[in-house]
Amino acid sequence: MSEDIRALTARLADEPSSLAFLELAEALRRRGQLDAACKVARGGVSRYPGLADAHDLLARILSDLGDLAGAFDAWSAALQFDPMRAAALKGVGFLYFRAGDVVAALDHLQRAAQADPDDPSIPLAIERVRAEVRQHGAPRANGTPAPAPARPPATPFEGIEGGDQGFLLVDGNGLRLSGSLHVSSGEDAGDRVAAQLAGVSREAARATRILGLGPWHSIAVESADGHLFLAAPTADTVLLTARDHSLPLARVGLLAERASRAARAWLEGMG
Amino acid sequence: MNERDLLDRVTRVPGVRGVLLVAAADGLVVAEQLMDGVDGRAAAALAGSLVGRLTRTAEQAGHQRPTFVHLRAEAGSVLAAPGPDDLVLVAVIAPDANVGLARLEMIDAAGRLG
Amino acid sequence: MRALEPWVVEPLQAFLSESSARLTLLMTSSGQVVAQHGFSRSLDVMTAAALGAGIVASTEELARLMGSPRFGALVHHGVGQSCMLGAFPTPRGRWIGLVVFGPETSVGIVQLFFDQMVEQLALAAPREQAPPPMLAENFESELDASLKALFGR
Numbered sequence: 206m207s208e209d210i211r212a213l214t215a216r217l218a219d220e221p222s223s224l225a226f227l228e229l230a231e232a233l234r235r236r237g238q239l240d241a242a243c244k245v246a247r248g249g250v251s252r253y254p255g256l257a258d259a260h261d262l263l264a265r266i267l268s269d270l271g272d273l274a275g276a277f278d279a280w281s282a283a284l285q286f287d288p289m290r291a292a293a294l295k296g297v298g299f300l301y302f303r304a305g306d307v308v309a310a311l312d313h314l315q316r317a318a319q320a321d322p323d324d325p326s327i328p329l330a331i332e333r334v335r336a337e338v339r340q341h342g343a344p345r346a347n348g349t350p351a352p353a354p355a356r357p358p359a360t361p362f363e364g365i366e367g368g369d370q371g372f373l374l375v376d377g378n379g380l381r382l383s384g385s386l387h388v389s390s391g392e393d394a395g396d397r398v399a400a401q402l403a404g405v406s407r408e409a410a411r412a413t414r415i416l417g418l419g420p421w422h423s424i425a426v427e428s429a430d431g432h433l434f435l436a437a438p439t440a441d442t443v444l445l446t447a448r449d450h451s452l453p454l455a456r457v458g459l460l461a462e463r464a465s466r467a468a469r470a471w472l473e474g475m476g
Numbered sequence: 477m478n479e480r481d482l483l484d485r486v487t488r489v490p491g492v493r494g495v496l497l498v499a500a501a502d503g504l505v506v507a508e509q510l511m512d513g514v515d516g517r518a519a520a521a522l523a524g525s526l527v528g529r530l531t532r533t534a535e536q537a538g539h540q541r542p543t544f545v546h547l548r549a550e551a552g553s554v555l556a557a558p559g560p561d562d563l564v565l566v567a568v569i570a571p572d573a574n575v576g577l578a579r580l581e582m583i584d585a586a587g588r589l590g
Numbered sequence: 591m592r593a594l595e596p597w598v599v600e601p602l603q604a605f606l607s608e609s610s611a612r613l614t615l616l617m618t619s620s621g622q623v624v625a626q627h628g629f630s631r632s633l634d635v636m637t638a639a640a641l642g643a644g645i646v647a648s649t650e651e652l653a654r655l656m657g658s659p660r661f662g663a664l665v666h667h668g669v670g671q672s673c674m675l676g677a678f679p680t681p682r683g684r685w686i687g688l689v690v691f692g693p694e695t696s697v698g699i700v701q702l703f704f705d706q707m708v709e710q711l712a713l714a715a716p717r718e719q720a721p722p723p724m725l726a727e728n729f730e731s732e733l734d735a736s737l738k739a740l741f742g743r
Contacts, residue, residue, distance in 0.1 A: 388538030401533040408529050409547055411608070412522035412554060416515065416568065419550030426530050427544040433534060447537055503698020521698030528696075 210236070217245075224249075227258055234266050242266045250279075257287035264296055273300055291321035295330065307338050360384070361471030365464055371448060374468050377441040379403035383471075386447055402443045405435065423461070427454055434461040438468040482585040483509045486565070489581055491573020493552070497589075500524040500564045514568050519554070523566040527556050544583055546575065557582035560590035593625035601710035602627070608703040612671065613690035615639060618683060619646070628690070642688040646677050663704075665697050674700055678708045681715040 213229035226249035233242035246263040253259050264279035277300050283293040298313035311334055318327045360383050362372045372384040373395050381399040388394045409421045426433040434446040434457045446461035479497055486495045487509050494510035496519055503524035508516045531541050545556040555567040555578055565586045567578060591606060591614075593599050598616065602625055606614060613628035615635065621643035629635045650660050663676035674689045674697065687707075691700050 386537055390538075394536055394538060398533060398536045401529065401536055405526070405529050405533055408522070408526045412526055412547065413549035415518050415522060416552075416554065417513075418552045418554070418568075421547060421549045423546075423548045424530070425544075425546040425548075426534055426542045428534055428539040428542050431537075431539045433530075433537060433539065445537075447539075501696060503696035503702075517698070518702055521696065521702045525696060525699055 222252060224253075226252075227262060230262055230266065234262075234269065239266060239270050243270065255286055257283040257290055257293070260286070261290060261293050261296075264293065268296065273303070276300065289316075289320040291317045291324060291327070294320060295324075295327060298330065298334075302334050302337075307334060310334050361468045362464055365467060366460060367448075371446065372464055373399055373402070373445040373447070374438070375399040375402045375443045375445070377403055377406075382442065383468075384445075386445070398445065402435070402445060406437065406443045409435075423458065425454055425458060432457045434458055436461050436465045438465045439472055442468070442472065444468050479507045479589075480509075482565070482588060483507060485585055486567055486578065486581045489569075489574055489578045491570040492567050492578055493570055494519065494568045496520050496523075496566045498524050498564045498566050500527055500558070500562050506563065519566055519568055523554055523556055524564060526554075527558060527564050531558075543586075544579055546579070555579065555582055557586035559586035563589050565589070591625070591627040595624065597714045597716060598625050598711065601707045601714055604710065605703050605707035608706075609689070609691065609700045610695040611689045611691045611700060613638075613688075615642065615688040617643060617686050617688070619643060619677065619686060624685065638688060642675055642686055646675055646686050650677070663701060667697075672697065674704070676701075676704055676708075678711075680708075680711055681717065685711075 210229065210232050213225050213232060216223060216225045217229055226245050230242045230245040230249065233239075233245060243263070243266045246259065246266050250256075250259045250263055260279045260283035264276045264283060267273075267279060268276040277297065280293040280296045280300075283290055284297070287293070294313045294317035298310045298317060301307075301313060302310035311331065314327060314331045314334065317324070318331065321327065360369045361374065362369050362384060365372075369383070370385055370387060373386050374382040374384050376382055379400040379402060381395050384395065385393050386395045386398055405424070409424055413419060413421045422436070424433075424435040426435075429450070431447060431449045432452065432454045434454075436444050436446075438444050444461065444465050446457060446464055448457045448460070452460075483495045483497065486492060494508065494514035494516065496505055496510070496516055497507040498504065498520040499506055501524070503521035505516050505520045508520075510516050526547065527542070527545060530545055534540070534542055542556075542558060545554075545558075547554040547556075550571075552571055553569050553573070553575065555569060555575070557565045557579075559565060563586075565582050567582060569575070569578060591599070591602060593602060593616075602614070602616065605611070606627055611627070614626065615623065615629070615638055616625040617623045617639045621639045623635055623639050626635050629638070645664065649664060653660055660677070663674055665675075666673045671690055671692045674691070675686065676689075677684060677686045679685075687704060689700055689704065691697075
């Protein structure tokens with residue numbers, strides 16, 4: 206047993222409530238005496254449950270032992286008492302990276318960089334995570350479940366000109382799936398327009414079938430004060446795009462095609 | 477300009493296979509100029525019914541009644557330009573027809589009806 | 591929808607779903623009911639059949655007097671609903687269709703799909719011997735049996 210560990214052990218025996226456990230556990234960890242280090246660290250955490258240093262030390266020891274779940278809990282406890290503790294943020298970031306949650310990993314590492322801008326290891330860790338993702342995609346840790354697939358957005362029209370307003374995605378029963386249609390009074394007319402659209406779709410399909418024109422693709426409706434454009438993203442849905450007269454009908458058609466593709470992808474994502 | 481002249485102007489647009497003047501509420505033919513293979517009676521009934529539905533849809537959406545409708549399908553299109561007194565000008569066109577020109581002629585012709 | 595003969599069902603069902611007709615009656619030219627849809631009372635069916643056959647017979651006589659061919663169809667436009675009567679040939683003889691419809695459809699749609707139904711009935715009718723002429727003593731029991739079949743009782 207080294208001199209420092211002997212001295213620290215004696216000191217701790219004399220004063221069990223002293224903070225000597227921090228140095229002792231760290232010294233034992235560096236010598237590779239991880240079980241002993243863990244025992245000392247746990248004793249210290251039980252005496253000082255609100256001490257971020259103690260939790261951080263325990264987390265590093267558990268990480269060395271391969272108890273990653275325990276390390277995660279300990280680092281999380283450290284952050285609870287010291288949210289800007291760089292070492293804990295680095296540790297949690299590393300664990301998220303191993304679990305394949307790249308977004309959370311980068312978030313914690315970037316916060317660590319803010320907490321300790323002088324630590325050169327943090328930018329290196331960030332770049333390593335990004336390089337790994339560029340090369341291989343998000344890593345999958347052995348035995349850890351893959352992260353849950355991203356939930357589809359609440360509406361298929363995010364990012365499309367106009368957002369959710371002026372688009373109406375309707376199922377075969379005339380019920381609204383997504384979108385809204387506000388009239389000049391401010392009222393949302395979406396539900397009553399949706400009820401009409403199922404019948405329109407059936408009429409269009411019947412007309413083109415009987416006239417020998419094949420399946421229908423779109424219906425453009427021009428009025429003095431606005432345009433409507435109908436398309437069928439899937440066999441049993443109809444998408445209405447409504448715009449005022451300032452947009453040329455052909456351009457409304459392009460917008461509708463884009464929204465139709467987005468709606469189709471969204472419906473496929475819903476399963 | 478009489479009805480026949482109005483239909484003539486539309487049928488002269490390249491790709492137009494038939495033009496009809498339809499009493500929309502009844503879905504009956506008032507006048508027609510059709511190429512072989514175009515079922516005028518069916519076009520009148522079906523287009524009249526569809527225009528009626530689209531008019532109701534436009535009204536529910538807070539728009540005025542339609543001035544032009546373009547139903548596009550795999551092997552052609554049906555165009556409709558509502559006029560006064562429940563009359564609708566309907567055209568059946570080929571996939572490669574000049575839709576822009578047909579639209580202009582039909583809206584102009586529909587405006588001269590009645 | 592009820593029909594006395596099974597081969598009538600499919601063409602009539604197609605007509606009903608496409609035309610949105612509210613009431614439909616198919617009968618022989620003598621007023622014997624073959625199929626019905628939408629009627630709730632047998633008395634109404636019998637009355638409508640008799641009146642319809644009578645109207646068609648009257649107008650055909652009128653056409654004959656005028657030196658015209660038979661009228662294709664008669665349409666009576668009402669306020670809330672309209673009525674179409676059309677006589678047509680079948681392998682089983684001349685039949686009449688009576689169709690009552692509302693503003694949710696149009697006479698053009700009704701006529702379009704009525705004509706399609708007539709074509710389909712001609713194709714679907716079995717190519718077998720016509721039934722023997724009905725005797726007066728059998729008429730009442732046949733009518734009673736028909737009405738029971740048409741109302742599912």
